[in-house]
Amino acid sequence: MKGIATSAPIALVIGVLLTAGCGGAEETATTGSDEVLVVASDIEERLAQYSPTEITADLSHLPESEMAALAHLVAAARLMDEIFLRQVWVGNPKMADQVGALSDAAQIYYDINFGPWDRLAEMEPFIGSMPHPPGAGYYPVGMTQAEFEAWLEAHPEDRETFESLHTVIRRQGEGLVAVPYAEAYMEFLDPAAEYLLHAAAATENESLRRFLELRAEAFSTDDYFESDMAWMDLDAPVEVTIGPYEVYEDQLFGYKAAFEAFVTVDIPEESAKLERFKSFLPWLEENLPIPDEHKNPDRGTESPIRVVDEIFTAGDTKAGVQTLAFNLPNDERVREAKGSKKVMLRNMLRAKYDKLLVPIAERVLVPEDVERVSFAAFFAESLHHELSHGLGPGRITIDGRETEVRKELKDLYSVMEEAKADVMGIYNILALAERGEIADEIVATIEPSYVAGLFRSARFGVHEAHGQGVISQFNYLLDHGALEIDEAGRFRTVPEVFPGAIRELLAEMLMLQALGDYEGTQAFLDTYGQPRQEMLDAIDRLSDVPVDILPIYRTAEAF
Numbered sequence: 001m002k003g004i005a006t007s008a009p010i011a012l013v014i015g016v017l018l019t020a021g022c023g024g025a026e027e028t029a030t031t032g033s034d035e036v037l038v039v040a041s042d043i044e045e046r047l048a049q050y051s052p053t054e055i056t057a058d059l060s061h062l063p064e065s066e067m068a069a070l071a072h073l074v075a076a077a078r079l080m081d082e083i084f085l086r087q088v089w090v091g092n093p094k095m096a097d098q099v100g101a102l103s104d105a106a107q108i109y110y111d112i113n114f115g116p117w118d119r120l121a122e123m124e125p126f127i128g129s130m131p132h133p134p135g136a137g138y139y140p141v142g143m144t145q146a147e148f149e150a151w152l153e154a155h156p157e158d159r160e161t162f163e164s165l166h167t168v169i170r171r172q173g174e175g176l177v178a179v180p181y182a183e184a185y186m187e188f189l190d191p192a193a194e195y196l197l198h199a200a201a202a203t204e205n206e207s208l209r210r211f212l213e214l215r216a217e218a219f220s221t222d223d224y225f226e227s228d229m230a231w232m233d234l235d236a237p238v239e240v241t242i243g244p245y246e247v248y249e250d251q252l253f254g255y256k257a258a259f260e261a262f263v264t265v266d267i268p269e270e271s272a273k274l275e276r277f278k279s280f281l282p283w284l285e286e287n288l289p290i291p292d293e294h295k296n297p298d299r300g301t302e303s304p305i306r307v308v309d310e311i312f313t314a315g316d317t318k319a320g321v322q323t324l325a326f327n328l329p330n331d332e333r334v335r336e337a338k339g340s341k342k343v344m345l346r347n348m349l350r351a352k353y354d355k356l357l358v359p360i361a362e363r364v365l366v367p368e369d370v371e372r373v374s375f376a377a378f379f380a381e382s383l384h385h386e387l388s389h390g391l392g393p394g395r396i397t398i399d400g401r402e403t404e405v406r407k408e409l410k411d412l413y414s415v416m417e418e419a420k421a422d423v424m425g426i427y428n429i430l431a432l433a434e435r436g437e438i439a440d441e442i443v444a445t446i447e448p449s450y451v452a453g454l455f456r457s458a459r460f461g462v463h464e465a466h467g468q469g470v471i472s473q474f475n476y477l478l479d480h481g482a483l484e485i486d487e488a489g490r491f492r493t494v495p496e497v498f499p500g501a502i503r504e505l506l507a508e509m510l511m512l513q514a515l516g517d518y519e520g521t522q523a524f525l526d527t528y529g530q531p532r533q534e535m536l537d538a539i540d541r542l543s544d545v546p547v548d549i550l551p552i553y554r555t556a557e558a559f
Contacts, residue, residue, distance in 0.1 A: 027041070027043065027102065037095075037099070037102065038127070038129070043105045043126060046118060046120070046121075046126060047109050049546060049548070050547065050549060050550035051548070052550045052552055053355065053550065055310055055551045055553050056309075057265050062265065063204065066202075066203060068199075069199040069203040069208070069238060072196070073195070073240050074263055074312050076199070077261035077262075077263050078314060079188045079191060079195075080242065080315035083259040084114060084258055084260065084315035084319070085115070086137050087136060087137045087138065087168075087249060087258050087259065087316075088115045088136055088137055088319070089136060090137045090141070092115050095115070095127075096110070099127065109126065110127065113320055114318075116130070119320030120320065120459075120460060120461060120548075135250065135253075136249045136250060136251070137168070138168050138169060138252070138255075138256040139168070140176075143252075148176075148253070151176050158178065162176075163253075163255050164178065165244065165255065166180060166222040166244060166257060167180055167181065167222075185259075189220065190219070190220070192219060192242075193220065196213075196216040196219075197216050199212050203238070205237070207235050207236055208236040208240070210230050210233075211240075214230050215227040215231075215242060219243075224244070224329070224331070225331060225333060227243075228328075228329040231341070232304065232329075232338045238264075238265060239265065239266045239306055240262065240263050241261065241262040241326070241343070242262075244257035244258060244259050244260075245257055245260055245329065246414075247330075248316070249316060252411060254409070254410050254414055255407075255410075258316035260314065260316040260317040260318075261312075261317075262310065262312075262317065262326070263310075263311045263313070264309060264310050264311055264345065265308060265309050265311060266307075266308050267308060270307035277305060278303045278339075280437065281391070284387070284391055284432075288391065288424075288506075288510060289504075289510070290392075290507055290514060294514035295392075296391070302338045302339050303338070303339030303387075304341045305344070306342070306344065307344045307346050308343060308344065308346065310345045310347055310348050310551075310553075311555045312553045318551075320548070321548045322348060324344075324345060324349050324352060325342065325343060325344045325383065326342075326345075327342050327389040327421075329341075330406075335390060335394060339390055340389065340390040342386040342390075343386075344383055348551075349378065351549055352456075352549060355546060356545065356547075356549070357449070357453065358373065359545045360455050360456050360542060363545070364451075364452065364541065365448055365451065365491055366491065369493060370448070372444060372447075372448045373445060373449045374449060376441050376442050376445065377446045378449050378453065380429060380442045381426065381446065384425035384426075384429050385421045387428065388420065389417070389421050391424065391428075392424065392510050392514075393405050393510065393513045396516055398515070405417075405514075405516060407516075408518060409512075409516065409521055412518065415468055415469040417513075418469050420506070420509045422450075423473060423502060423506045423509060427506050429443075448493050451491060451493060454473060454474050455535075455542070458471060458539060459539060459542065460548075462531040468529030469525075471531050472524065475528040475535075476528050477505070478534075479528075480497070481497045481501070482501035482502070489541075491538070
């Protein structure tokens with residue numbers, strides 16, 4: 001992949017965006033074979049949904065050793081782009097070469113989306129006409145859930161490897177076979193491991209060195225447990241996350257982990273301010289609105305919290321909408337031993353608040369609620385969203401069988417888990433406020449800030465899977481009287497109702513997870529997950545507001 005969206009001069013990107021609305025003609029290009037790629041006629045308008053934003057970080061305090069390590073880490077991260085391109089679709093490498101014959105706008109949009117499908121338009125094709133395969137590049141194109149399950153029914157010995165986070169499924173003659181990531185992506189993982197080892201040799205920080213050496217080894221073994229444990233202990237001026245983590249791209253089952261990378265620099269004084277929230281995790285678990293037998297008191301509580309500035313990202317996290325914060329690892333063994341690490345991307349949070357959340361609030365909320373939107377609340381909501389991923393059901397038992405929520409909810413897991421974290425984040429903020437542990441400014445501004453954030457997320461696609469989780473929150477609160485609509489179609493929070501509605505919504509979501517109830521989760525999304533006219537009308541008023549930012553990694557250009 002050419003990486004125009006992240007490495008091209010910002011003047012080129014802005015220049016392309018300034019032409020938005022000036023085109024409209026259908027674009028085609030011959031690709032060197034008989035195939036002709038047809039590009040959506042509104043490609044400039046699609047690109048204009050992203051606001052080019054320079055992402056910078058202050059590295060002046062870093063010693064020469066850590067600057068040298070950073071150069072190797074950025075190089076390793078760039079290889080995650082190549083792996084994820086293939087995880088999105090096995091045909092992407094060939095198409096990436098063909099896209100070079102198209103316009104700058106088409107090339108940039110292809111890079112943003114890691115393929116020919118528009119992530120802001122429910123993965124509809126904007127180049128060509130091939131439908132997006134729900135199994136992405138993890139499974140054979142055209143393979144169905146029924147075929148996968150039938151194979152395992154006939155070959156139960158394959159279940160562990162087929163459902164593994166770290167294998168791809170391929171056809172072999174008349175059958176199916178699981179190929180380990182270390183083999184499937186060796187071309188990129190081997191040099192990435194070398195870069196990690198060079199960075200390990202350069203750094204003077206022992207915790208960073210240990211993580212990098214273990215993660216380099218994991219790239220050849222597909223065993224990430226020890227390196228995940230070392231990542232939890234990482235305490236360095238350079239904070240790096242690299243490897244296979246999230247399962248969102250696998251829309252067939254939600255089994256397969258996508259490669260991604262965050263190269264960041266720690267802001268220790270800001271991280272220190274948030275460390276106190278770790279001590280509340282056991283109480284927050286105990287305070288969840290579900291029966292005790294469904295709570296998860298055995299998860300680790302080390303759970304470090306880092307506030308960082310982003311230097312460069314790659315792979316899954318860079319595709320389409322940019323990540324604000326994250327909570328990893330997802331391995332339940334690590335979570336039970338140490339908890340999970342919450343990483344807040346400060347410069348990205350600030351960029352999205354200024355460019356997206358404030359103008360959205362001004363158009364969808366009543367004026368008095370607009371005045372009650374704050375960056376402090378937006379930051380707190382993002383933090384407690386990530387904290388909430390480490391709370392609630394994880395490992396569960398169904399009819400005497402030990403399993404995980406992820407495996408039981410399958411393709412619906414990511415939708416429900418993200419929605420749960422949204423709702424639990426607000427629930428926990430309000431609960432901590434009652435204990436006097438949350439600043440008054442946040443308490444006064446959290447509800448309208450959260451509602452404005454629902455509209456921000458809904459614009460990523462109201463009909464796609466993750467959009468259903470966002471819409472479900474909105475519709476549930478509206479139906480339960482926590483939101484009202486004025487004569488102009490703007491929304492007002494109802495403070496006397498809001499906390500109770502959040503509690504009831506969270507309880508319903510958690511019980512669906514605790515019971516591993518796939519059918520119940522689908523019914524919940526069918527009931528609440530369809531966008532209604534009042535929300536669609538409000539979204540229409542946001543046409544002049546960018547949907548997301550297009551990061552230009554200025555600091556990374558030095559490496």
